[in-house]
Amino acid sequence: MRRCLPKISQLGAFLHEEERLQVDAAITAILALQQRDIHKMWAATFLGPMKTFLSVLESLECLLSFATSLESSKGFPLVRNINELPQSNYGREGLSHITLAGSLLHGMKEIEVWLxxxxxxxxxxxxxxxxxxxxIVLKGNGTLHLASDVHGRYPGHPKVFPIxxxxxxxxxxxxxxxxxxxDNNAxxxxxxxxxxxxxKVFxxxxxxxxxxxxxxxxxxYWDEECFDTPVRDEL
Amino acid sequence: MRRCLPKISQLGAFLHEEERLQVDAAITAILALQQRDIHKMWAATFLGPMKTFLSVLESLECLLSFATSLESSKGFPLVRNINELPQSNYGREGLSHITLAGSLLHGMKEIEVWLxxxxxxxxxxxxxxxxxxxxIVLKGNGTLHLASDVHGRYPGHPKVFPIxxxxxxxxxxxxxxxxxxxDNNAxxxxxxxxxxxxxKVFxxxxxxxxxxxxxxxxxxYWDEECFDTPVRDEL
Known part of the structure; x- marks a missing residue:
């Protein structure tokens, strides 16, 4: 099981277009340097959005200062704008799910919070x-169906509560x-x-x-893409 | 340590005015019966909002069915209107605190939720x-001050994040x-x-x-009134 860290592209949402292009080029240049591919590094440095080697350093400084300002040791911004967080229906019709604080996404061990x-x-x-x-219901109307008889063989007819x-x-x-x-509309x-x-849901x-x-x-549903391997049933 | 259960007056918020008066009178009548105070029972039954002994039974049935419909084994309604929950500043200027789900109020063992x-x-x-x-910030603006250096002798100057x-x-x-x-206004x-x-807060x-x-x-602050006796420091 690997940790699902936010993709660099999400972090990119915090940068201006020009900054992002520079950071992308800088990363390419660094990877090329690591691979001792001087030609590729040269190309990323002088043929892309960066025109001088100084720009590489500037871009890296920008990236570094950006990353530091986020002040999170876990690879995601500390204060996050919910409007910019990834949301999906995870294959379920009519659903929009956002994990605000998650075990797999953010390393939570005791609580998980969804919107x-x-x-x-x-x-x-x-x-x-x-x-x-x-x-907590923020908007709208609906019903909670709840079967509280835990001694039966099956849940049985639930009680229905307006929410x-x-x-x-x-x-x-x-x-x-x-x-x-x-609700018919909202x-x-x-x-x-x-x-x-x-x-773990039954x-x-x-x-x-x-x-x-x-x-x-x-x-x-929303944890599926964070698992690489089948997991043991730990229940 | 006793459990802080919601007062009967809060439950009363779910009843119509007339029902509440009847229920109050019915409770008075029952208490009087328990105390073998027939005069008082008589008064509560015939002089109050209830005119006949039948009304007592009706009111009790109403109360019982109401309580059953709430479907909570812990003495509070299952679905609760946040507007009607107790709120207080608990001695702290400018604060309004509501415990939506609490250890002492609702028997939560692993999570607690406040508004x-x-x-x-x-x-x-x-x-x-x-x-x-x-x-989760629902309304307004402010700052989070966070000192993340846990190896120092003291927190030190915090980083400041807009929220x-x-x-x-x-x-x-x-x-x-x-x-x-x-914010100056909101x-x-x-x-x-x-x-x-x-x-447990330091x-x-x-x-x-x-x-x-x-x-x-x-x-x-908000747990104080739920403790009868000093507690052992379990940290």
């Missing part, structure tokens, strides 16, 4: 996980649940916080599926 | 804690930090998530105070 937006009608799978989970902007709720550890955006936007990351096809038949989805 | 609003110019103490911490609406940041475990609302509203609750008077002189503030 998720569900388009009208979209929902989470029916699922459970053996961790604490807190929701709404500026509401908060805690999912009891291992309770089977599902969140729906029931998005449902939520902050989700889980403990014990990365999350998915149910319906509320009558036996607990032992629920399928472990691990790594979960 | 905090800092009025213009107000700030946290300079402090550190041995837990993970994630911030702004729709930004997020992670405080490295044990790094000394402070959050300021530097509030700074943040979601704060910590692991290993309840939080407070510094300034950035040159030696780490070993920092004062442990435990229980922390």
């Amino acid at each position: 998720q937006t569900f388009s009208p009608g979209s929902r989470t799978p029916i699922h459970r996980h053996s961790c604490e989970e807190v929701f 709404f902007a500026n509401s908060t709720f805690i999912i009891p550890v291992n309770d089977v649940h599902q969140v729906w955006n029931t 998005d449902l936007q939520i902050v989700v916080i889980v403990s014990r990351p990365p999350v 998915i149910y096809e319906d509320w009558l599926m036996p607990h032992i038949a629920a399928r472990l989805k691990y790594p979960y | 905090q609003t800092f009025s213009p110019g107000s700030r946290t103490p300079i402090h550190r804690h041995s837990c993970e911490e994630v911030f 702004f609406a729709n930004s997020t940041f992670i405080i490295p475990v044990n790094d000394v930090h402070q959050v300021w609302n530097t 509030d700074l509203q943040i979601v704060v998530i910590v692991s290993r609750p309840p939080v 407070i510094y008077e300034d950035w040159l105070m030696p780490h070993i002189a920092a004062r442990l503030k435990y229980p922390y």
Whole structure:
């Protein structure tokens, strides 16, 4: 399992176009130097956006000072603009997921924080996980479906709770649940916080599926691209 | 240490005025019955908002069904309206603190979530804690002051990072930090998530105070009222 560090291209978003071209050329020049490829270094230095060797040094200084100013030992900016963070539906229709603080992305060991937006009608799978989970609803309306009987063979018919902007709720550890955006027009936007990351999720096809038949989805959707190798089931 | 359960008056916020009066009267009647005070029971039953003994039963049923519908085994509603949650400055000028999910309030064991609003110019103490911490800025502008040199005798001059609406940041475990609302007019509203609750905070008077002189503030401001007895320093 390798750590998913933000790509250099994301860091590039913080630079002006001209700076980025210079930094790219400088990196090319350094790699060429490391490979003792003087011709390539020469080309990167004098034929690209950098016209003099001095520009290489200037660009490197710019990159270095930029990296230092970010003040993060883990390869991502310390204060991050959520609008500029990578988001994706990770193959799930109607979802927009952003990992604000993650185990695989940022080295979190005890908590993970997501910002998720569900388009009208979209929902989470029916699922459970053996961790604490807190929701804060920022925008929109929907329902929480929760089956709290942990002694049955299957979840059974869930209780349904309205959720709404500026509401908060805690999912009891291992309770089977599902969140729906029931609004016809507006998005449902939520902050989700889980403990014990990365999350290990058991998915149910319906509320009558036996607990032992629920399928472990691990790594979960947004963690998949951060795993190089299959992982041992550590549950 | 006792658990801080929400007061019945908070639950009352979910009822209509008439229902609440009936429930209050029903509770009075029950308490009177328990105390074998038949006169008082009679008064609560027939002189108050309830006119017949049937109303007592109806009110109780209403209360019971209401409590059941909340579906929380811990004495608080499952889905809670943040606008109706208790908030206080806990003796700190310019602060409004709401515990959305807490160790002492809600029995959380691994994560705790706060919603905090800092009025213009107000700030946290300079402090550190041995837990993970994630911030999400919902509104306003300010600065994060962070001293990351953990090998010195004291924090030293901190680096200063602008923070702004729709930004997020992670405080490295044990790094000394402070959050300021530097805006002249607008509030700074943040979601704060910590692991290993309840939080054990070491407070510094300034950035040159030696780490070993920092004062442990435990229980922390909003946890104080939930402790009956002094607690052992478990650090």
